[in-house]
């Protein structure tokens with residue numbers, strides 16, 4: 238892992254919707270909070286400041302390198318922080334192991350950090366010649382290399398179409414299958430060029446690389462990100478104290494849809510069919526939705542950090 242001066246870290250990854258998310262958590266002194274995607278610790282650091290450094294924070298990340306950097310950056314808070322190098326789907330077990338039954342707030346800033354994009358060496362970036370890995374958790378079985386070189390064409394089309402909402406999913410998948418018949422596709426730059434050449438030039442987006450959506454789709458598939466998100470949201474709400482908040486920042490329309498639907502389901506009082514005269518499910522709402530529409534970054538933030546452009550934040554409060 239590359240070493241960075243801790244005062245440089247804020248420039249390597251700019252935390253998205255920082256003020257809005259920390260305010261959204263409703264921080265209290267002497268509370269217990271979870272940053273489920275600690276990354277380089279930007280949100281954790283601000284949360285400590287908002288609690289006058291008196292709360293306890295559990296910082297989770299599936300990527301060990303991120304934990305190492307955050308550990309150094311947050312060394313001034315070491316009495317109040319626990320680092321947990323696990324997937325956030327294990328939030329319940331991880332808290333149980335620490336003897337914590339309920340918490341005051343949970344934040345998740347989904348996806349990957351700019352550090353992972355630029356410095357992980359795992360092939361997340363189409364601008365780099367790196368091996369196709371894309372696993373945030375190195376213990377996962379399949380890499381991007383396996384998917385790209387072994388997956389059936391229909392499965393490839395499904396991934397690019399569903400997770401990437403890529404209009405040229407078929408062209409891209411056909412080109413992959415044709416190229417890998419001669420020689421395996423080995424690097425991120427090789428794959429990016431192939432994807433780029435499969436999309437007619439007049440459809441190349443102006444502000445981003447033509448392979449952006451396909452790379453995002455592969456990452457989502459390899460890391461099982463959508464299923465993990467569902468499990469995480471359901472477990473998190475159960476772990477909140479009444480009045481505790483869950484804040485989720487997403488960067489993909491499918492992720493935002495999952496959060497929106499789960500929040501609505503948990504906020505709804507009754508799930509009986511509409512034509513049933515009397516409620517038979519007995520369901521009571523467990524969540525209050527704080528913002529009906531997602532919170533998005535302002536122009537200034539987008540200008541300062543273009544990566545923030547697609548972010549959407551939703552906040553729920555345990556009833």
Ligand SMILES: C[S@@+](CC[C@H](N)C(=O)[O-])C[C@H]1O[C@@H](n2cnc3c(N)ncnc32)[C@H](O)[C@@H]1O
Pocket residue numbers: 250251252253273274275276277278279280281297298299300303323324325326346347348349350373465
């Ligand atoms: C956008 S970054 C978080 C940046 C952080 N909020 C900051 O301000 O520095 C997302 C982080 O979530 C981690 N991550 C993604 N999926 C995860 C999961 N299922 N469980 C735990 N961590 C995950 C990634 O490894 C990455 O470090």
